[in-house]
Amino acid sequence: MGEPARRSGIRDVAEQTGLSVSTVSRALNGYSDVKLETRRKVETVAEQLGYRASFAASSLRSKQTNTVTFMVSKPWTKFVDPFFLSLLDGVELSLQAQGYALQIIMAREYETEFEIIRNAVERGRCDGLLFGRTRPDDERVEWLQARGFPFVTVGRTNKSDHDWVDVDHYKIGFRATERLIRLGHARVAHLTTPLRYTYSNHALRGYRDALEVHGIGHDPALEIECYLSRKTGADAVTELITRGVGPTAIFCGNDVIALSAMEAMRQFGVRPGPDMALIGCDDIPVAAHVGTGLTTFRQDLDALGMRLGRMMVAKLNGDAGPHQQLIDAELILRGTDLPQSGGRAG
Amino acid sequence: MGEPARRSGIRDVAEQTGLSVSTVSRALNGYSDVKLETRRKVETVAEQLGYRASFAASSLRSKQTNTVTFMVSKPWTKFVDPFFLSLLDGVELSLQAQGYALQIIMAREYETEFEIIRNAVERGRCDGLLFGRTRPDDERVEWLQARGFPFVTVGRTNKSDHDWVDVDHYKIGFRATERLIRLGHARVAHLTTPLRYTYSNHALRGYRDALEVHGIGHDPALEIECYLSRKTGADAVTELITRGVGPTAIFCGNDVIALSAMEAMRQFGVRPGPDMALIGCDDIPVAAHVGTGLTTFRQDLDALGMRLGRMMVAKLNGDAGPHQQLIDAELILRGTDLPQSGGRAG
DNA sequence: GCCATATTCAAAAACGTTTTTGGAGATCGG
DNA sequence: CCGATCTCCAAAAACGTTTTTGAATATGGC
Secondary structure, eight states, rough: OOOOOOOOOHHHHHHHTTOOOOHHHHHHHOSSSSOHHHHHHEEEEHHHHHHOHHHHHHHHOOOOEEEEEEEEHHHHHHHHHHHHHHHHHHHHHHTTTTTTTEEEEESHHHHHHHHHHHHHHTOHHHHHHHHEOSSSSSSHHHHHHHHHHOOEEEEOEEEEEEEEEOOOHHHHHHHHHHHOOOOOOOOOOOOOOOOSSSHHHHHHHHHHHHHHHHTOOOOGEEEEOOOSSSHHHHHHHHHHHHTTTTOOOOEEEOOOOOOOOHHHHTTTOOTTTTTTTEEEESSOOOGTTTTTTOOOEEEEEHEEEEEEEHHHHHHEEEEEEEEEEEEEEEEESSOOOOOOOTSOOO | OOOOOOOHHHHHHHHTTTTHHHHHHHHHHHHHHHHHHHHHHHHHHHHOOOOHOOOOHOOOOOOOOOEEEEEEHHHHHHHHHHHHHHHHHHHHHHHHTTTTTEEEEEEEEEHHHHHHHHHHHHHTOOOOEEEEEOSSSOOOHHHHHHHHHEEESSSOOOOSSSEEEEEEEEHHHHHHHHHHHTOOOOEEEEEEEOSSSHHHHHHHHHHHHHHHHTOOOOOGGEEEOOOOOSHHHEEEEEHHHHTTTTSEEESSSSHHHHHHHHHHHTTTTTTTTTTTTTOSSSOOOOGGGGGTTTTTEOOOHHHHHHHHHOOOOOTTTTTOOOOOOOOOOEEEOOOOOOOOSSSSSO
16 A cells, blocks of 8 residues: 555644744644744645644643534434434534534443443543433433533433423423313323433323313323333233223324334224324324324424534533523324314314 | 542552552553553552543554544435434444444535545544445545545445445346336336435446346436435426326335335326336335335345444454455335236236 | 573653743834 | 833643553573
């Protein structure tokens, strides 16, 4: 492959321009105590030598990486894709505008997430950290807070003194449930996302409050916690139907659960929509195409990402905070939110 | 937020153990010239002090980052999600097994990709580079080759002397077209993905070769290049129908194009499948749910990712190469590959 | 009991920047 | 014309590791 082609360092630039190393550094980093003409010369020579400051050296000395790390949890990578990618897109955009680079790392398990954070923070690989899938008692948040390391989460925790952005899942739960009630459904079930995550609890609370506001007591048999593989939406629906607890409508914590639920319904000869109303959440691409279309909630993740990024930048610039932003989701009406079949529609 | 809590450095560990800094370093890095007992002590103290070597300092001195960067192109992030995420998953798995970290950065435009590469390579932020969306004449490949920097691409270029993994799009094009021909279709159109990418050309060649093998000349009017927004599958189908060039089957370069095409067909009262056979590529989740289901090709991206990662590790370990791997896609039969309606089925 | 070789560790150099410190010459106010 | 201030640059320290070099002690062969 020929000669290794030694990369040129700042000394080469200094030599070539006849200036000192320190002046070259200051010129390139935009300090004001360098003559314009000198700066020009330095920039020219640096360009033609193809010089770039070593990341390791500069970040060692300056203690800055100008990098923000987004740690993405495995479950996210697997199922809620479109969701998550436009989020990243927004983050990247707003960070880059302020001279920060976005770097993404993947975590396979919750346990490794911790190790990854330690590796990123304690080894000084980034200036700030972003992550989601927060839990009510989130070790990651506590650890980072104890260390005073800048971070913003997607999702809330029990603690209120840290920065976060979040979708208002309480409102989603409330609106979904209320809509189903107004359509004449008296027994509305809720298939929740894993309750270890904070947002699942928000949605659940919204669901229960809507029932209560409309004078309906909540029935534990109608609340089933769903997972990705252990207990799917299909499993839950099977349980609901075979037990004969008789819901006529279901609010699902996300579209994957809803889709899985619809699958099971068809096997039982229950038509999603006419026989069993259904509202999901996330508006994944398939939602528009399955059957008559799944009624669901769409979230502006791009905007959420932008805010996330801007919040991080503000924090990095010394803004005290805490900053917290809640965004609303939009109800997308499609074919599965039908009135109670035998009953009075709202 | 309390005191800043100074992170402990290697000196603290040395002091605490009564050893020298160099011994601590060698102990922690697994060198053999340190007594077992000593190593234990160092590890204990390091653990309890929460010491981790500064990334900047260690990579500056050792000239190694133990990090591989995957640069993901914007178009990828937008549309071919599931595709792309399981790819990353495979890469991460195989890299991590060898002690390398995967870091992902996003590129917005092709031009910025170049800048990102320069930034990553010339500033020494990673030991190896991974990227896709290769073009026949790919500047990135040439630049990296000239510099002797380790990289593996997803997709081929004109040059044969570099490492790559790729899906065999030639075979996909050939098989799809041949299947349609055998179903009795004499006029098979091909909506290509953007031809600036190498793989699009492979697919096109497969399509043409299949036609030729079966004694059908290829008609330029039946080959239309599609993009994400400028000219979609719907635009192409509209063109095909209004011009009256009369294809009875279409092979689409990917599922997004196919879905868009189906949309347009319905507007013209043409039923995808019965009236116009259709085969896509990628097997995106929607494909299974749209109408009677889109016949398409599924790729084992997890496996591709694993190979990609392993190839990178091999390269980093001094293996000369070039290594190149082609993987096959699997035809997923669904409802759109129907026989020529008026004609003899194959 | 002596030289050669292993074993185990310490001192110091090196990595390539940025930051601190200070100094020479130009400019300015009086 | 002199001291003060400003402008521009250079020398040297510092960042926190890893690597190189070398030395002290223990071990082994004869």
